[in-house]
Amino acid sequence: MAGNYLPAVELTGSGRPVFLPGEIECSLLSSVDLESEENLNFPRFKSGLLILTTHRLLWLPDTAATTTTTTTYAAVAVPLAAIIHIFSPKKSLKSMFATPRVRFQVSVSPDGRVAENLGSGSKSMVITLVMRGKNDCDAFLSKFWEAWRGRAWESQASGSTGGESRDGSTVGGVRTAMMAGVSGILRKEQEMWESTDKSLQEAFQDLNALMSKAKEMVMLAEKMRLKLLSGSNIQTSATNDEEMGSKQEMQDWLLSVGIASPVTKESAGALYHQQLSRQLADFVKIPLERAGGMINLIDIYCLFNRARGTELISPEDLLRACSIWEKFDVPVMLRKFDSGVRVIQNKSHSDEEVFARIKSLVLKPDALRNGISASDAAMILGIAPAMAKEHLLTAESKGMVLH
Amino acid sequence: MRRRPGIGGLQTAAAARDQYRLLGENVAKIRTDLMTEQLATFRSQLEEFARKHKNDIRKNPAFRSQFHEMCAKVGVDPLASNKGFWAELLGIGDFYYELGVQIVDICLATRPHNGGLINLQELCNLLCQRRKSAREAVSEDDCLRAISKLKVLGSGFEVISVGKKKLVRSVPTELNKDHNEILELAQAQGFVTVEEVERRLTWSSGRAIDALETLLKEGLAMIDDGHRDGKRRYWFPCVSSLSSSVGVDSLKI
Numbered sequence: 046m047a048g049n050y051l052p053a054v055e056l057t058g059s060g061r062p063v064f065l066p067g068e069i070e071c072s073l074l075s076s077v078d079l080e081s082e083e084n085l086n087f088p089r090f091k092s093g094l095l096i097l098t099t100h101r102l103l104w105l106p107d108t109a110a111t112t113t114t115t116t117t118y119a120a121v122a123v124p125l126a127a128i129i130h131i132f133s134p135k136k137s138l139k140s141m142f143a144t145p146r147v148r149f150q151v152s153v154s155p156d157g158r159v160a161e162n163l164g165s166g167s168k169s170m171v172i173t174l175v176m177r178g179k180n181d182c183d184a185f186l187s188k189f190w191e192a193w194r195g196r197a198w199e200s201q202a203s204g205s206t207g208g209e210s211r212d213g214s215t216v217g218g219v220r221t222a223m224m225a226g227v228s229g230i231l232r233k234e235q236e237m238w239e240s241t242d243k244s245l246q247e248a249f250q251d252l253n254a255l256m257s258k259a260k261e262m263v264m265l266a267e268k269m270r271l272k273l274l275s276g277s278n279i280q281t282s283a284t285n286d287e288e289m290g291s292k293q294e295m296q297d298w299l300l301s302v303g304i305a306s307p308v309t310k311e312s313a314g315a316l317y318h319q320q321l322s323r324q325l326a327d328f329v330k331i332p333l334e335r336a337g338g339m340i341n342l343i344d345i346y347c348l349f350n351r352a353r354g355t356e357l358i359s360p361e362d363l364l365r366a367c368s369i370w371e372k373f374d375v376p377v378m379l380r381k382f383d384s385g386v387r388v389i390q391n392k393s394h395s396d397e398e399v400f401a402r403i404k405s406l407v408l409k410p411d412a413l414r415n416g417i418s419a420s421d422a423a424m425i426l427g428i429a430p431a432m433a434k435e436h437l438l439t440a441e442s443k444g445m446v447l448h
Numbered sequence: 449m450r451r452r453p454g455i456g457g458l459q460t461a462a463a464a465r466d467q468y469r470l471l472g473e474n475v476a477k478i479r480t481d482l483m484t485e486q487l488a489t490f491r492s493q494l495e496e497f498a499r500k501h502k503n504d505i506r507k508n509p510a511f512r513s514q515f516h517e518m519c520a521k522v523g524v525d526p527l528a529s530n531k532g533f534w535a536e537l538l539g540i541g542d543f544y545y546e547l548g549v550q551i552v553d554i555c556l557a558t559r560p561h562n563g564g565l566i567n568l569q570e571l572c573n574l575l576c577q578r579r580k581s582a583r584e585a586v587s588e589d590d591c592l593r594a595i596s597k598l599k600v601l602g603s604g605f606e607v608i609s610v611g612k613k614k615l616v617r618s619v620p621t622e623l624n625k626d627h628n629e630i631l632e633l634a635q636a637q638g639f640v641t642v643e644e645v646e647r648r649l650t651w652s653s654g655r656a657i658d659a660l661e662t663l664l665k666e667g668l669a670m671i672d673d674g675h676r677d678g679k680r681r682y683w684f685p686c687v688s689s690l691s692s693s694v695g696v697d698s699l700k701i
Contacts, residue, residue, distance in 0.1 A: 248504045248511060255497045256518045262490055263523040265483075291480075298483055302490065303524040303532040317531040343603040347549045357545035358530050360597045384620040387602030 050087060051159050054103050054120035062096065062103050062120065067197060072097040072188045076178030079104045079121075081170055090121065092177060097189055099197035100125055102174075125193050126161040127151045129169060134186065145182035147174040147189065191232070259302070266304045269295045273306065314365055321358065321366040325349070326375040329389055333377065338394035339432050342367070342379070342387040382435050383442070399436050400445060407446055491533055498537040505538060509587035512540075516593060527597055543584065547594040550575060552605075555618035563667030564619030565686035568592075568607065571616055591616075611635050615686055621666045626651075626659040631687055638688030639672065639681045 055063040064070070077095040081087035096103040102123040132148040153168040154160045176182050273292055293316070299306040300315040325345075332340055332348055342363065350357040358366075367379040367389065381387050406417055423433035440446045505512050519526050519534075526534035527544050535541025554574050558566055572588050579586065595616060598605040604620035611632035617623070623631075629649055634640050645656040660682050663669040672681040 245504070245508070245511065248501045249514070251497055251501060252515060252518060255493060256522050258490055258493050259519070259522045259524050262486065265486055269483075294480065294483065298487055300529055300531055301487060301533050303519070303526050303528050303534050305525065305528065315529075315531070317529070341603055343552060343598065343601040343605070346598075346601055347552050350545060350549050355542060356530060357542050357549075359527060359535075359541060359545055360548065360599075360601050362529050362531070364600050381602060385602050385604060386620050 050157060051104075051121035051123060054101075054105070054122045056105075056120055060105070062105065064098065065100050065198075068098045068100040069197075070096055070098050071192050072185055074176065074178060074180045074185060075107070076176070077104070077180075078175035078177065079172065080175065081172050084170055087170075095174065097185070097192055099192050099195060102189075123151060123159060123172065124161060124198070125196075126198050127159050128193055131186075131190060131193060132171075134182070145176045145180075147176065147182065147186055148172070149174075149189075194232070262302045263304060266299055266302065269299060270306070314369060318362065318365045318369060321362060322369040322373065323375075325363070325366050326370060326373075326377055328352075329377055333389065333391055337432070339388050339390040341432075342389060345389055382439065384435065384438070386435060388432070388435075400440055400443070403436065403440050404445065491537075494533050494537050498539075502538055505540060506543075506584055509585055509590065513587065513589045516589075527593065544590070544594045544597060547575070547586065547590060548598050550578060551591065551594055551616075552598065552618070554578070555605075555616065559618065559667075562685040563669070564604075564617060564621060565668050566616050566618070567686055568614040568616055588614075610687070613687065619666075621668070626655065627663055630659055630663065631684060634682075634684040635687045639683040641679045641681055643679065 057063055072095075074095040074097075076092050078092060079090035079095075090104050090106075093107050094105040096105065102125065103120065104122070105120040128149050128151050130150040132150070134145070134147070148171055150169050150171050151159050152161065153170050155168070159170065159172075176185070273295060296306050296315045297317070300317060306315070328349060329340070329345060332345065336344075346358075346360060346363050349363070364379075364387075370378055376392050377389055378392055379387065380390055403422060406412060406422060419434040419437060422437060437446060501511075505515060516526070524534075526532065526538070526540060529535065530541045530545070532541075551571065554571060555564070555566060558574075568588060568591065572586065572591055575586055575591065592607060592614075595605055595607055602620075604617055606617045608615050608617055608623065608628070610628055613635060615631070630640060630645060633645065633648055640660075642653065642656050642660065645651060645660065646653055649656075660669065663684075664671065664682065668684065668686065670683045670685065672683055675681060
């Protein structure tokens with residue numbers, strides 16, 4: 046009979062279990078079988094209600110179910126204190142399609158009853174919960190662990206001094222239940238951390254593999270760089286000409302992999318940059334006008350990328366594209382000042398013209414007395430103050446003015 | 449190698465030709481088919497990596513930083529060009545290039561206040577405020593990488609270390625050693641006096657005043673003559689936090 050193995054559960058008039066002092070319900074699952082595969086005499090509690098509490102695992106028969114079986118079992122419980130170990134679920138291909146099962150090991154007293162192991166008897170038994178209903182097995186399992194680790198029954202047994210017990214819950218009981226909850230939360234966080242770490246571990250492994258391939262590419266690129274820098278000095282046999290990668294192809298190759306390629310005198314860099322170069326020459330026309338013929342390269346970077354929205358260009362893309370201008374016939378040019386500032390300017394906006402204007406500015410009577418500031422020059426020349434400053438500095442280096 | 453007559457000779461000649469070809473390959477000759485094949489293999493490997501970890505790179509700044517370090521060690525630059533495989537398949541190009549644009553904007557907006565020198569931490573804070581709607585978190589490491597890319601455009605973008613802090617420069621002003629030392633001194637209270645500079649750094653008054661006046665001229669320092677003791681204070685907005693000296697709301701970013 047059922048009562049031989051598992052202690053009975055007292056029920057209230059309406060069929061609810063009577064909880065022990067301090068016992069709190071944690072989880073409720075339906076359509077759960079309770080069985081022991083190894084013990085043939087163990088009765089099979091089929092399709093009942095499983096209630097996990099802080100103290101016990103309760104199995105209640107489903108009174109609504111039609112009892113085709115001859116025996117209707119009474120409600121039974123497995124004290125959590127009797128559990129020795131909860132098995133981790135075996136995740137295998139088979140288990141994906143089978144009904145989820147939770148297995149745990151309980152200690153058994155010499156006369157076969159499931160009870161807390163008080164040291165003497167060393168017998169044990171494995172009980173399996175078969176979750177037939179639509180239950181979240183993983184969630185239940187973590188709650189099961191939490192409740193079992195919480196050991197709420199121990200603080201009860203040690204005689205916690207609580208207030209008067211009302212409906213079986215003492216102040217001490219509430220405290221221990223809360224503690225079980227808190228430690229459970231902490232552990233859940235740790236488990237989440239560990240699982241995140243594992244997925245990152247895989248990411249790092251993949252990263253390492255990718256990098257070793259990248260290293261191979263870099264070594265191949267070294268050969269390419271030598272070829273590109275050597276020019277056409279190497280004797281090439283007629284048959285090998287077609288097989289050899291052209292310099293253009295090499296430049297494009299290096300660009301794809303992300304390796305710097307030397308821009309040689311003959312070639313104009315990667316095709317991408319050549320196209321970009323023409324695009325930019327058109328784009329800068331209007332901003333240049335507005336800025337008085339000269340504009341900071343960094344300002345063009347921002348303007349161009351903001352206009353693009355997506356598939357932005359890198360600063361290096363911009364620099365290379367502008368550097369290519371000198372090979373084409375475009376009305377704009379890239380220029381670098383001594384200070385390191387790079388600007389784009391109209392070819393028609395020559396230095397001589399600017400110096401002439403500065404000269405006329407400086408030679409005016411009050412200018413001769415008080416000098417001109419960068420902002421003065423900026424206003425007269427119609428350019429940005431920073432640009433004006435650059436011009437004045439250049440003029441100074443040419444001996445035209447002093448500051 | 450002597451040419452032998454007959455079939456044997458022909459075979460030898462063929463073998464010799466092959467040997468020369470192989471030798472040729474070792475002498476900086478790159479065959480197109482080898483290039484193409486290697487590139488295709490690399491690309492598919494990167495595609496696979498992207499499929500699994502593109503999200504990790506986007507969401508995890510620590511992983512992203514590690515990724516960059518490894519690329520640097522190997523000798524590839526994933527941010528060199530938007531046309532590279534890295535930008536195309538991993539999508540990190542746009543992230544950094546846009547960050548660059550935003551950094552330039554912020555530096556420009558704060559320049560009237562700090563003269564073109566801004567605390568890295570403050571820059572990051574302002575960036576995060578501005579990017580509140582963006583899903584991706586931005587770390588200081590990300591800022592540093594974006595700025596290192598901006599460097600090539602001239603205009604003086606650079607990160608300099610002053611004491612324990614990192615400052616981002618966005619103007620081509622050259623800061624010499626003397627200026628750096630004053631900035632470091634200013635980190636304690638946000639300002640220095642001529643006396644303090646003379647005393648703490650054991651400089652002559654001429655040297656101290658010269659350096660301070662240059663910093664003032666460049667717009668990196670502000671003067672405060674309003675104290676009862678009559679001593680002029682030189683304030684450095686770049687080493688003190690923005691919120692303490694000027695209302696953040698007044699800054700339209």
